[in-house]
Amino acid sequence: MTPNYSDLGFTNILTSLDGPVLVVLMNRSKQRNTWSGALSRELQKVFDLADRDDRVRVVVFTSEHTAPAFCAGADISGGWDILWDPEEEKEGPHAHRDTGGKTSLVIYRCRKITIAAVNGHAAGVGMTALQLPFDLRFVWAGAKLTFPFVRRGIVPEGMFYNYMLPRLLGHSRANSLLLTGATFTPESPVIQGLYHQILPTREEVFPAALAFAKELAATTSQVSIAVTKGLLQHPGNSVEENHILDSRGIRELAETDGAEGIRSFREKREPKFTGTLSKDLGSWFPWWKQVDTKHHKSKL
Amino acid sequence: MTPNYSDLGFTNILTSLDGPVLVVLMNRSKQRNTWSGALSRELQKVFDLADRDDRVRVVVFTSEHTAPAFCAGADISGGWDILWDPEEEKEGPHAHRDTGGKTSLVIYRCRKITIAAVNGHAAGVGMTALQLPFDLRFVWAGAKLTFPFVRRGIVPEGMFYNYMLPRLLGHSRANSLLLTGATFTPESPVIQGLYHQILPTREEVFPAALAFAKELAATTSQVSIAVTKGLLQHPGNSVEENHILDSRGIRELAETDGAEGIRSFREKREPKFTGTLSKDLGSWFPWWKQVDTKHHKSKL
Amino acid sequence: MTPNYSDLGFTNILTSLDGPVLVVLMNRSKQRNTWSGALSRELQKVFDLADRDDRVRVVVFTSEHTAPAFCAGADISGGWDILWDPEEEKEGPHAHRDTGGKTSLVIYRCRKITIAAVNGHAAGVGMTALQLPFDLRFVWAGAKLTFPFVRRGIVPEGMFYNYMLPRLLGHSRANSLLLTGATFTPESPVIQGLYHQILPTREEVFPAALAFAKELAATTSQVSIAVTKGLLQHPGNSVEENHILDSRGIRELAETDGAEGIRSFREKREPKFTGTLSKDLGSWFPWWKQVDTKHHKSKL
Known part of the structure; x- marks a missing residue:
């Protein structure tokens, strides 16, 4: 788009x-x-x-x-x-x-x-x-x-x-x-x-x-930003749930922009992140259910 | 009273x-x-x-x-x-x-x-x-x-x-x-x-x-204060629930002290709010269920 | 230990x-x-x-x-x-x-x-x-x-x-x-x-x-610290639930290190707290259920 x-x-x-x-x-x-x-x-x-x-x-x-x-x-x-x-x-x-x-x-x-x-x-x-x-x-x-x-x-x-x-x-x-x-x-x-x-x-x-x-x-990864914003806006209900959530995040991202993060670190150069939201967000994202705010003729 | x-x-x-x-x-x-x-x-x-x-x-x-x-x-x-x-x-x-x-x-x-x-x-x-x-x-x-x-x-x-x-x-x-x-x-x-x-x-x-x-x-409206305090103390569980809650607030108040807010704005004068909690809080207020803290011989 | x-x-x-x-x-x-x-x-x-x-x-x-x-x-x-x-x-x-x-x-x-x-x-x-x-x-x-x-x-x-x-x-x-x-x-x-x-x-x-x-x-009581940290990390879902929770805390602790708190206050000296977690935390502690973060081969 x-x-x-x-x-x-x-x-x-x-x-x-x-x-x-x-x-x-x-x-x-x-x-x-x-x-x-x-x-x-x-x-x-x-x-x-x-x-x-x-x-x-x-x-x-x-x-x-x-x-x-x-x-x-x-x-x-x-x-x-x-x-x-x-x-x-x-x-x-x-x-x-x-x-x-x-x-x-x-x-x-x-x-x-x-x-x-x-x-x-x-x-x-x-x-x-x-x-x-x-x-x-x-x-x-x-x-x-x-x-x-x-x-x-x-x-x-x-x-x-x-x-x-x-x-x-x-x-x-x-x-x-x-x-x-x-x-x-x-x-x-x-x-x-x-x-x-x-x-x-x-x-x-x-x-x-x-x-x-x-x-x-x-300097930042588009995918990292999207997942970090998701984690900030939609945390779990406890430290434990969040430990599970962001462990998942780090593990998934290690395969995409995280790999470039490592390569650039080893090669002592600035990273060039190519990950995009349309192709590099796994099926686990989003992990929350988005609330619909439209009025549906039934009272909240 | x-x-x-x-x-x-x-x-x-x-x-x-x-x-x-x-x-x-x-x-x-x-x-x-x-x-x-x-x-x-x-x-x-x-x-x-x-x-x-x-x-x-x-x-x-x-x-x-x-x-x-x-x-x-x-x-x-x-x-x-x-x-x-x-x-x-x-x-x-x-x-x-x-x-x-x-x-x-x-x-x-x-x-x-x-x-x-x-x-x-x-x-x-x-x-x-x-x-x-x-x-x-x-x-x-x-x-x-x-x-x-x-x-x-x-x-x-x-x-x-x-x-x-x-x-x-x-x-x-x-x-x-x-x-x-x-x-x-x-x-x-x-x-x-x-x-x-x-x-x-x-x-x-x-x-x-x-x-x-x-x-x-x-300078403030008694009704606005009560509803705003209610919103601060009893928010919904998400941004979306709050969008629904305070949209309701603004729509309801527009008919009472909000009307004087508009009049005074147009007439370029200080507002004189006459709304009171005993007569101008709609039946939607409070929207939360107040927790009873008395001990009722049953453990929480 | x-x-x-x-x-x-x-x-x-x-x-x-x-x-x-x-x-x-x-x-x-x-x-x-x-x-x-x-x-x-x-x-x-x-x-x-x-x-x-x-x-x-x-x-x-x-x-x-x-x-x-x-x-x-x-x-x-x-x-x-x-x-x-x-x-x-x-x-x-x-x-x-x-x-x-x-x-x-x-x-x-x-x-x-x-x-x-x-x-x-x-x-x-x-x-x-x-x-x-x-x-x-x-x-x-x-x-x-x-x-x-x-x-x-x-x-x-x-x-x-x-x-x-x-x-x-x-x-x-x-x-x-x-x-x-x-x-x-x-x-x-x-x-x-x-x-x-x-x-x-x-x-x-x-x-x-x-x-x-x-x-x-x-200067601090080991038991007070543990219960206060518990209250900070595991609050109830409302002010009311917390009123009940920490009323319980104050009432329980009054019998252990709280008693020394009173004695030292009356005797105008520094308190010497002897309460320990292994013997002076009542059965009501912890009041929360600890979430297990280990992976059990079932998805969250």
Whole structure:
């Protein structure tokens, strides 16, 4: 599968393939990079493609560093209605599936390395779907960051972040972030742990993320990354189950990219991994059962 | 339900309602603010009232900043016996329910924002029941903080903190705190993440906590807080289950305080949330089954 | 059970009992302290003995501070084959049990306090099995630390660290460490939380760890430590279950080392705990069912 990323008919994002790195750029600066249903659908499509396209090893998402914000949240000037799906509405409130959550799920499930380059202020869904499901986050030191949900009369964005944020940072910091709706900057001890790297200026954020993306694309194994992400997201229920799971992982990978890992080590050179998800993931992957979130006219 | 907090017959704590903020003050300075069975019962009662009283949006707990300690732990000069319940003793050791744990559970289940203002040294139950079940903690930079249980021949206070502390700070720091019994100050990297704010003097801690409590009471939705706390404490078993859960939350709340969130946003003014737990939590809340901890003469 | 630690026939490690502290020293400086199957078997044996020997209260593991590294990872110059067990190989990849994981499991299950004194660079299994299952880690500030697995075409060492590291530090930092294979020093915000103490020079690391080990051995209760570790590793599924579990713990221990805790408190002296695991752990311990990881010719 080799989609042409410059010709996918997107209007809310711009995408380009830079060798093994797919760059996704928010294209809504004039709308302060606010969230919309169309943006959500384009993001879901591109991260699904990146997951399946063997050429892609790393995806970097960013906005224009000259825009008013990295993402100013959902545009709710028209009311919450823009968030509802007419089909789901007919079923009732239990059938609603938030667009932020739908998008987060696709990004979270992408088996490639995903990096968010947060080069401006971020609020609401700009903190949740556009940051938390990514593997790594780079950020501008001056960014104002806020989860304002409890100050808007709703709950954290319908995006599984009541679940994700405690896992990322622990419950103590998650409480400070989610229950206060206060604004923080990246160097605050409350939120600092969320970021892989903090850069002094807006314009440095994307280049730093892209350079790291290229290094990772050149040095890591696509298969190792997919299996390691699987192990991080779908661990067993005990240390023992995990010992069994990742022993299996190491044994299986030793035959594919692991063999090149050994050869390059012996030959004292950088490895050149050729394993791909379409041909080198054994039948044991995935070992988990993926939960279907579609509403099927039966209550959970 | 509108209890008169100045007339509840308490002797171990003093309580007063300051607008939407309930202040609970330890009244045992002469006993070095040590823990007792009577204190435990009064705390359980007041946090249960705060949970059900629609007027209360935030609860702040503190001690006198001139007292010898915020809480010096349980008063064990009379032996452990003060901690046992004669009825439970008849049943055997499996029937014991620790007073610290009982109190923690009530504070943890309170659906309002809870803040501990730790304006002095804290040991044992002063670290566990009087800090960890709270949503946010403010602390004096000079406070000596210790979990001394393993140096007293017992286990962390029978208060579910072997469970809570790893969730709040991660297992690495929890090991350092619980397995050593060593004393730390709040700026130590081992414990810093526990605190929302660290203040330089004892006298500044409570005013800072109270000012923040008032800000949160004025700006947050009572219903949003209750549902967000529910989501944080009772997540589903996967990202997918949580996507379904908080999509439901956002859809339900859009009809109550969420509507005011939109109106105030459009009218460029601060929101004025009027939703209350007694009238605006739908029948879907709570979505979890509360575990009963009473001993029923059948072993767990 | 009183083994003579100076006469166990080990060649890859040197062991000595210093009062209640067992010191385990890596004896492979000439091999850059790399991992081997024989090292793994000796470590499993000594940590199993330490678990059962009532004289041992704390175990400290370290390397020579003049060695090229604390542990340079597995020696893979001979290929991955050195890691496979011929018996398991006959069964197929699902039967493999990684030596790092086997060793980690024994260290993790040891009911005494375990401390790793990381006085040099560490890579791969030197980060995982030789650090993460320990309760506390001391480290040299200049140590280069790396989890290189994804840059070797495999997954994190077949050692349950996809499970352990997120629990120790949260998923945000675990992603940064495991998905990039980058090199960090201990004061990096990404990894700092892993360490109980960071020392400026290599030669200070072991003495600091040993002094702390002796303090803990002198002041903590062996029974309290074992039950607290049990509670940390095998919590219930809710705060309520944990309230029941640790109430049981406190009630049981009050009769053994807890009684000395009270006596020493009243007599204003240091406690002298005499409780031991072989005679003072009640029949309620362990309350969990230990998972067997051996392959039994039936697929998980």
